[in-house]
């Protein structure tokens with residue numbers, strides 16, 4: 021398909037990532053390894069290795085394996101609260117990974133400096149505008165806003181609201197990528213029209229042919245409806261938990277039981293709040309591995325976003341990406357047509373009032 025609108029509308033994103041398309045496959049622990057990551061990058065998108073809490077040597081090996089399978093850019097996602105976080109920074113620096121993505125919490129200025137000094141561009145998740153401004157001052161090169169429709173650990177605000185807060189002329193200095201609840205190219209076009217530099221998807225790529233997730237994990241995604249991907253709840257503030265969105269199964273009940281058990285121990289003083297939080301997080305690491313790798317879809321964690329509604333069949337990565345690109349291009353063309361104007365620079369003017377149209 022010949023692209024008329026997209027190359028101009030997401031130019032900021034493709035220039036930044038060095039890709040044909042400004043579509044990222046967000047890191048997914050246990051899922052985003054060299055096969056999926058290289059397939060995404062080879063298909064014109066941007067793949068991201070999930071550092072999770074991998075032993076550092078394994079992460080270095082995964083980077084080398086990815087390099088052996090693609091010459092295109094990719095990144096490494098590091099979780100700031102993971103016990104191996106500091107050694108992951110060391111690996112990213114040593115392996116000269118071109119893009120570092122910090123997740124989990126806000127990285128320190130020192131963390132950002134360290135990877136930038138090694139030549140990496142830095143992307144960070146920004147939960148609120150004030151923090152985004154601080155991250156920009158600290159040298160972050162691009163931001164990701166992720167709404168709570170997304171799979172995995174989530175914040176409290178919907179993607180549509182974050183997009184309005186961040187994109188309507190508030191953050192103009194650096195690219196902003198939008199994630200959470202995106203399943204179609206048409207939706208990508210809408211966020212681009214608001215000013216996004218590109219989009220990040222996770223859930224839809226789980227059912228890619230190249231994804232190494234267990235066939236039962238993929239089947240659970242294909243069977244699920246949007247309403248099946250629910251966030252966990254926190255029972256009491258004395259044991260804070262970050263909500264995790266996953267397809268509801270027996271594992272959800274296991275998590276709830278563990279939370280109640282730990283809560284009782286924290287309240288009675290048998291365990292500190294911090295110890296309780298660590299145990300809760302360990303549940304997710306083990307449970308996600310059991311589901312993704314071993315195929316235990318009853319008791320493992322089926323982390324998935326509401327966009328699971330669009331993960332309907334197993335497809336090669338390239339086909340998924342082409343579908344997304346075609347949908348986005350069609351939607352931008354429709355917007356331009358509906359607007360009744362010849363669009364010189366490829367932007368639908370009614371949707372981006374601040375931008376000059378040549």
Ligand SMILES: Cc1cc2nc3c(=O)[nH]c(=O)nc-3n(C[C@H](O)[C@H](O)[C@H](O)COP(=O)(O)O)c2cc1C
Pocket residue numbers: 045046047048049051070071072097123124166169170171172173199200201202220221222223224322323324325326327
């Ligand atoms: C199974 C699974 C595991 C994930 N693991 C991580 C992770 O390790 N680090 C991270 O930053 N985001 C993680 N995410 C979030 C994705 O990178 C991505 O931002 C999210 O899936 C986008 O929303 P979507 O699920 O609606 O496509 C995970 C998501 C899923 C579904």
